[in-house]
Amino acid sequence: MQALLDVILPVFLVIAAGYAAVWKGWFSESGVDGLMSFTQNFAIPCLLFRAIWTLELGDDFNPWLLVSFYTGSATCFAAGLLGARFLFKRDWEDAVAIGFCCLFANSVMIGLALTERAYGSDALQANYVIVALHSPFCYGIGITAMEIVRARSAGISNRALPGKVGRAMFRNALVIGIGLGLFANLVNLSLPTVATDALDMMIRTALPASLFGMGGVLCRYKPQGDGRVIAYICAVSLMLHPAITWTLGTITGLSVEAFRSAVLTAAMAPGINTYVFANMYGRARRVAASAVLIATALSVITAWIWLSLLP
Numbered sequence: 682m683q684a685l686l687d688v689i690l691p692v693f694l695v696i697a698a699g700y701a702a703v704w705k706g707w708f709s710e711s712g713v714d715g716l717m718s719f720t721q722n723f724a725i726p727c728l729l730f731r732a733i734w735t736l737e738l739g740d741d742f743n744p745w746l747l748v749s750f751y752t753g754s755a756t757c758f759a760a761g762l763l764g765a766r767f768l769f770k771r772d773w774e775d776a777v778a779i780g781f782c783c784l785f786a787n788s789v790m791i792g793l794a795l796t797e798r799a800y801g802s803d804a805l806q807a808n809y810v811i812v813a814l815h816s817p818f819c820y821g822i823g824i825t826a827m828e829i830v831r832a833r834s835a836g837i838s839n840r841a842l843p844g845k846v847g848r849a850m851f852r853n854a855l856v857i858g859i860g861l862g863l864f865a866n867l868v869n870l871s872l873p874t875v876a877t878d879a880l881d882m883m884i885r886t887a888l889p890a891s892l893f894g895m896g897g898v899l900c901r902y903k904p905q906g907d908g909r910v911i912a913y914i915c916a917v918s919l920m921l922h923p924a925i926t927w928t929l930g931t932i933t934g935l936s937v938e939a940f941r942s943a944v945l946t947a948a949m950a951p952g953i954n955t956y957v958f959a960n961m962y963g964r965a966r967r968v969a970a971s972a973v974l975i976a977t978a979l980s981v982i983t984a985w986i987w988l989s990l991l992p
Contacts, residue, residue: 699896726858
C-alpha cells in the first residue's frame with residue numbers, strides 16, 4: 682500500500698489532473714495539442730539527448746538487459762499481430778496497428794517517472810539504455826511490417842521499402858534526439874555551461890508536462906471499438922511483456938537494479954505513440970486510443986503488483 686501511495690499515485694494524479702482539466706473545459710483541446718507537441722517534439726527529445734549523451738555503460742553493462750526487454754517486446758508484437766488477425770479476424774493493416782499497441786510500452790512518460798519515484802534518479806541508467814533503442818526498435822518493426830503489408834496489397838516492389846522506412850524513422854523527433862545524443866556521446870562532445878543549463882531547464886519540464894498532456898489526450902478518446910481486442914491488448918501489455926522480461930532477466934542473471942528497471946518498464950501500458958502510429962496509417966485508431974486509456978487506468982493496479990513483487 683505504501684508503494685501505491687508514494688510511487689504510483691503521484692504520477693497518475695498528474696495524468697488525472699490533465700484529464701479533469703480538459704473534461705471540465707479548463708484547458709482547451711488546442712492547448713493539449715500544443716503541450717503534447719512541445720513535449721514530444723522538444724522537451725522529451727532534449728531529455729533523451731542529454732541522457733544518451735552522458736550515458737556511461739562501463740564494464741557493468743549487461744547486454745542481457747536489452748535481450749530480456751526486447752525479446753518481450755517482439756514477442757508481444759507477434760502476439761498482437763497474430764491475435765488480431767486470427768482471433769479477431771482483423772485485416773492485416775489493422776493487425777499491424779494492434780500489434781504495435783502491444784509492442785510500444787510507455788517507457789518515458791510513465792516508465793521513467795515510476796522508476797525514479799520508486800528507486801531514485803540514480804536507478805535510471807538501465808531505463809535510459811532501454812529507452813535509447815525503444816523508439817528506433819519499435820518504429821522500425823511497426824513501419825517495416827505496415828509497409829510490407831501495404832506493398833503486398835498494392836502489388837508494389839519491396840525495393841522501395843528501405844527508403845520509406847528510413848524517411849519515416851528519421852522524421853521522428855524522439856529518434857532524432859536519441860541519434861544526436863549517441864553522436865555526442867561517441868565524439869565526447871562538450872558544451873558550455875550556459876547551453877547545458879538551458880538544456881536542463883527544458884528537461885525539467887518534460888515528464889510533468891507530458892503526463893499532464895497525456896491526461897488531456899486520454900480525455901479526448903472515449904473507450905470505443907472492439908472490447909475483446911482492447912482487453913487482449915491490455916493483457917499482453919500489462920502481463921505478458923513483464924512476465925517474459927522477468928523470466929529472461931532471472932535466467933540471465935541481471936543485477937537487481939537492471940532487473941527492476943527492465944520489468945517495471947515492460948509492465949507499462951501502451952504509450953501515446955501507439956495512437957500516433959495508428960493515426961499515421963489510419964488504421965485501428967479507436968482501438969489504439971481506447972487501449973491506451975483503459976490500460977493506463979489498469980496499470981495503476983498492475984504496476985503496484987509488479988512493484989510489490991520486485992526485489
